[in-house]
Amino acid sequence: MRAVVYDVPGSFDVREVQMSHPGPGSVLVRMTMAGMCGTDLHLHDGQFLATFPLTPGHETVGVVEEIGGGSVDGQGHPLAVGQQVVINPNSSCGACAYCAEGHPWLCDDFAGIGSSTPGGFADYLVVPSRQVFDATGLDPDLAVFAEPSACIAHLMDRLQPLEGCAVVVLGAGPTGVLLTQFLRLHGAGGVVLADPNPAKLQTASDLCDIETVVVDRADVVGSFDAILAGRGGAFDVVIDATGRASVIQELPRLARNGGRIVYYGVADEADVITISPFEVFRRELTVMGSFTEVESFPDALAAFRAGAIRMDGVITHRFALERYGEALDSLRSDRSAHKIVIQG
Ligand SMILES: [Zn+2]
Ligand SMILES: [Zn+2]
Known part of the structure; x- marks a missing residue:
């Protein structure tokens, strides 16, 4: 499978990487769309909790390909092969004082798919099933905004x-x-x-x-x-x-x-x-x-399903994975670019 890989800040390529398969409690998701945002520019420069080697991509929509044993989604529901899902990239340690007091977004060991672990600018991604949320029937052009919407729901x-x-x-x-x-x-x-x-x-x-x-x-x-x-x-x-x-x-x-x-x-x-x-x-x-969220995907998805959030026309630029460099250039300097996504 292909993935964008940074070995060090500022230097990446799109290369073949080893595909992994899901163990218990995790799922393999085939990426269908991944949004870019300003965070990806900070990650490019090695900021924003970036851990190298790095595959960025934290705003992701995909389809479940393989399901590890005992996997349920972030709302405790079973998953099915072929189901459209979105992935909450953010997770907390569950053990520190902030997690214990119910403020996981303040966690000292906060982890991000696409910043501290490999993200969705790739053909496939293996993720903990609890970070996967059902997006059946949602337009991918809206579903791709689930992560930024969840952060806003937290705000x-x-x-x-x-x-x-x-x-x-x-x-x-x-x-x-x-x-x-x-x-x-x-x-x-x-x-x-x-x-x-x-x-x-x-x-x-x-x-x-x-x-x-x-x-x-x-x-x-x-x-x-x-x-x-x-x-x-x-x-x-x-x-x-x-x-x-x-x-x-x-x-x-x-x-x-x-x-x-x-x-x-x-x-x-x-x-x-x-x-x-x-x-x-x-x-x-x-x-x-206000930085991020850990538990707000259900709120964001409920707002989508209620028709309260519309993003028609906001995606202006779509790039295939191998054109990640051009996508990054557009993100940095194309004033006509509103939302840029990696697709296919
Ligand atoms: Zn973002
Ligand atoms: Zn914690």
């Missing part, structure tokens, strides 16, 4: 209550598009999505009842003033989905007193911003991060 848990909150999301990448829909699903009042790219904003507003604002990344302060102009006030919740330090630096401008600021986009590990402790104190701001 929604942390942001409750959201009813009536005014929320602004910076960044209309696929994550921003998903965020706006989950925010509306969870009762946010007005949702504003801001991005420099009008086409991405158009896609997002075609899918969900939101307000959009075109911003200029070269003038973040001026752009934020423009977002606030003509509004009754600033926002209850401000979510960065860009991971850009220049944007994150200015987020407090968009928050009303008592507001919450969420670092959701993945910043570079070396980035540093300045923040005024007096402003956080005086205005009672809450600054929080």
